[in-house]
Amino acid sequence: MEEYKKINKDKKRVNTFSFGKKIIFGLIPFLALTGMIIFLLSPTGHNLISSGIPLPEITFEKIEFEDDIIVAYIRNTGPEEVTISQADVNDRIHAAAIEPSSILSRLSTAKVIIPFSWNPAEPYEIGITVDDGTRFSKIAEAAAPAPKPNIEKVSLFAIIGIYVGIIPVMIGMLWFPFIRRLKIGTYKFFLSITVGLLVFLGIEALLEANDISTTNLAEVLGGQMLIILITIISFILLSYIANKLINRSETNIKDNKKKKNFDSMKENTNEEEFIHKSTQERDQSSSSYLSTSDNTISSVIPTKDMLLKPLALSLMISVGIGLHNLGEGLAIGSAILLGEVALSTFLIIGFTIHNTTEGLAIVAPLSKGGKLRIRKLMIFGLIAGGPTIIGAWIGGFIYSPIATVIFLSIGAGAIFQVAYSIFTWLSGYSGNKNIFTDKSITLGFIVGMSIMYVTGLLL
């Protein structure tokens, strides 16, 4: 009893701290930390811990070729302020200007402008020498004029974006009628192909981001950790949004259900419903020789309220693929910008084939339900494919390696999130068992990855 009282007393004492005291206790560690940092920055502390000579480091982020001018974008990625003293092209000193200033504070950037009559498609090594005589350089593989955002170029990039992003996705969507006629087992197989495709795309985006971060980003920016960080954030955030989206659509169904029941008789048969009806009729007629009607997807769960969840899933897939395609667009745009001219034509053909599979991924969950609006499919196609255009513009006109790395990582996170969602969706079909006990899912996953690898060889 005594002890209990004592404990209670202590508890009270802790709880009755005033607000001011709480703030003070919260601030004490901060003050201690500040004190320590001030000490370390003071000459005494500095002498105590610093040893050796800090070496300068400069990273070239971008080299652009304009009319009789070469422009290099550099960043001071060393530990201290640095002064840029000279510039050279192919290791030969040239007159140049540096903007805004030849003095670069830590992590700041500058633009080095070198008047130089360069020849198209030839490699150039751009170098700068800092005040202690250290030279840093970077090679541009093939000089090509930097695309300027005029109407011609903007529309060219838009056309490339449409060819690479939107059209292949739409072509892929043409698999919709094929998929909805499949047996459940085959359907699961195709859906897991999608997962395979997505996982492959995600890993590919990560590798691409890693490549850029190691070649174009300074170590000091922590490129590789940045990729992991952003991928995880993107995954978690999109999972959150996806759950909200699905919950919302489900509550909407419940609210609208009663109302819809009354209205359904009055509603005119609109276009979509007409299509829906006609396809259902066709399904029934064709299913007779494809399969027994009980096993056809469209006839298994035909109710409308169950259609919204696949719609939400398809939307999430579209958004995920859209984010991924933004990264692809950046890659294409910057390939043109960085002077890898031959590669960009090849990239476009490769991506076109590659991206057709993305359309398949979007329509795969939808084929489970009966009703489908063409307009919705078009929107999904645009969400998935449209960012390619935006990406191509950004990559082509204002390429920035760090932005590319960030977008590829977001895309990777989005793709993994979508893959995860489909897996959960599939596990519902498999009776919540371990999905890899299902033969068609396992096989589909492997086939999906392999398809991507093979089409990826075209890139």
Added chain:
Amino acid sequence: MLRYVLIVILIIPSFYCLVLISDKSFKPIFLNYAFAQSEDIKKTFGGYLPGYKAKDTTGDVLDPMLQVISLENAPIDPEKYLREFNYGRVSVNSNGTITREFTIIASDHQMKEISPGIYYNLWTFNGTSPGPTIRATEGDIVKIKFINNGSKFHTIHFHGIHQAKMDGVFEGIGPGGTYTYEFIAEPYGVFPYHCHIQPLEEHISHGLYGVYIVDPKNPREPADEMIMVMNGFDTDFDTENNFYAVNSIPYYYMHHPIQIKQDQLIRIYLVNMLEFDPINNFHLHANMYYLYRSGTLPNPDEYTDMVTMSQAERGILEFTYKFPGKYMFHAHKTEFAEKGWMGVFLVTEGDTDQFTNTNIIDQNINNSLSTNEKIQNQNLNQVNMNIGVEN
């Protein structure tokens, strides 16, 4: 649902904008004083070479071909070095021979601006690289008091004919040590001198070298004489030179053309001290020169506008310009030329200057005493200064 789609579509560009802003080191102007300072002043750069238009910039200009470094912290004053010969403290011995005494102090810890904005730890003889040009006449006794004011072992190794212990190879002089090199100036010709401590490459490439001229007893024809040492600097220590020059400062004679007179005999004592690169060369524009390899024989070896030399090779070049104007001279290894090894002769009309022959002893004594005393004083000051610093 459409709302979510819109949000996603809006997020993409706005996020990119955020990234761009953070990426381009976006800074409020009031924080970046350098930016604020340089913004108002528009500078022009380039444009002096055919085919290149002048351009404006709000930033800083990086152009060693036009920018002049402050001579206070330069490896050398190329204008002065070009025509400065040191004859030493001269005394006439009882047997009629002449003794020339010099003091040379080695140093290895001076940060010098070798090209605009580029600093390099230069190792020097008497505070400069190349060191002072030592000049004597064949048969003179040359005495060089060597003081090592550096932190490493150093020596002076003279090319020419002398005794083994005067060769500056096995008798390394430690920090603070002194040594007196003494030999008879022979044969006549032009020679390099340099430190001979290993790693030799390091000691030479850091700047420990100079020129030693021995005039023939039978004096050469009077001429406008100059010394040119072809050298270079490896500022990032990758065993490749970053800068090339004659007389240490890249492009110096481009923005400070060497003034010469039409029809005046020009004599260049040319020495190649370039480290790392196997060869170096000298090409003269719109003219030909008589080349006396090593300057040791009375007759020229060649009449040419191109001579290629490896390290420590040297020669005497004699020519006159027929027409006034600007004429380039440079390494015809264009890489070297485009990293600083180029210059210009500005040939003007008018009476040729009267150059007296340096072999006249009396005049020699008078001239050299004054210049050498100066150097001596400088050296003493430097020694005192350094001692003061060390104490």
